[in-house]
Amino acid sequence: LRRNPGELEFHQAAKEVLDSLTPVVERHPEYLDAAILERICEPERQIIFRVPWVDDSGRVQLNRGFRVQYNSALGPYKGGLRFHPSVRLGTIKFLGFEQIFKNALTGLPIGGGKGGSDFDPKGKSDAEVMRFCQSFMMELHRHIGAETDVPAGDIGVGGREIGYLFGQYKRLHNRYESGVLTGKSPAWGGSLARTEATGYGTVIFAREMLATRNESFDRARVIVSGSGNVAIYAIEKVQQLGGNVVAVSDSSGYVYDPDGIDLDLLKQVKEVERGRISDYVSRRGGRAELRTNGRVWDVATEDGGIQVALPCATQNELDENDAAALIAGGCLAVAEGANMPCTPAAVTALQAAGVLFAPGKAANAGGVATSALEMQQNASRDTWTFDYTADRLEQIMINVHNQCKETAEVYGAAGNYVLGANIAGFVRVADAMLALGVI
């Protein structure tokens, strides 16, 4: 706390991991001797920079850029960029810290990092977003590379932003280094199934958890929070598995749509028109209603309850009161599509009530795993089919699930996916750090 004052989200994420590790360091004192815990909490490098840009009216605007290169014991730093007004150093550090363990759980050769800016793309023109991205890359380019650090998207950074960032990097380096960024369009170096990967992967993880209790998504009523990239493809996968998503949200409220979300309409509004869920409701008609009071989780206790909740918006969006509503509504499983969306008190309450709970660092690992598959395609100058890539994603998610489950069992905490994910991810990174010496 003294070393990192004011970084509340980072403290929350670090405490959760460190609390899980007591049984590991008891069995492996060599981690303590080599100060692995202290070293893993300290980023290898943090870069903070000024991002000036000119808006459409000719005024100079200023934002702050960040890249935290957290841990490269397993491979190049890998993790997304977040553009949102709430971004601070502590936000990026929490995300980067989580990323270390998530990336380790995928079994692929990628280290952990994260970056972003307090820039808000909402309401900006394409030209303003382009000028911002170009200015952001003017500094970032000297710190990244296909073998060094490979950023991707996150909140506020999708295909459009990745395109502008890649264009500026290419121009500055005068070479087509495809592997320097992931989340690119499949039309120019991206991977098929990357757009779908995080949402699909989260639902695959939840499906595997449910199967341990002979439950499934078939006819399940499901709440998904958010309506961005992760939420949309979580909904798609739930629907493929026979489930019914009855609520989605954005930062202005939520939609209750008891007949099930019309995914084609939601994609049109959010992906094509960059609209809001209020636009979805006005076009949807029927029984769909927009609610701007209360929380999306309140739906859990309506119309016979729900079976699964998938928080896919942002950190700390589901607290202990929301957890109580989910439990009262008969929820069987919660899988975090977002990073750290459940508060520690919510996680404790869900686990105490016997609700299956998948932490984000395991459940949403499908996005970064498919980014690593994009890096493989770029390195071999190859492109894979959608089905081949989606099959690899499916297998990776099943492996992540099994690793978490089995690790929890080995440490006497069967069913505790939080403990399983933290320990399995940590051990892989810690062993690599031991092998690489004191660096």
Ligand code: NDP
């Ligand atoms: P998007 O920007 O596509 O969508 C974010 C969604 O969450 C929007 O509906 C947004 O609503 C809502 N949201 C964001 N901030 C807030 C807030 N402070 N309060 C309420 N709602 C909010 O982002 P993604 O879907 O890519 O990311 C969602 C989450 O998933 C994040 O936690 C991200 O770190 C995590 N994640 C994403 C991965 C990916 O591949 N994209 C990979 C792994 C994790 P509004 O439009 O109103 O702001």
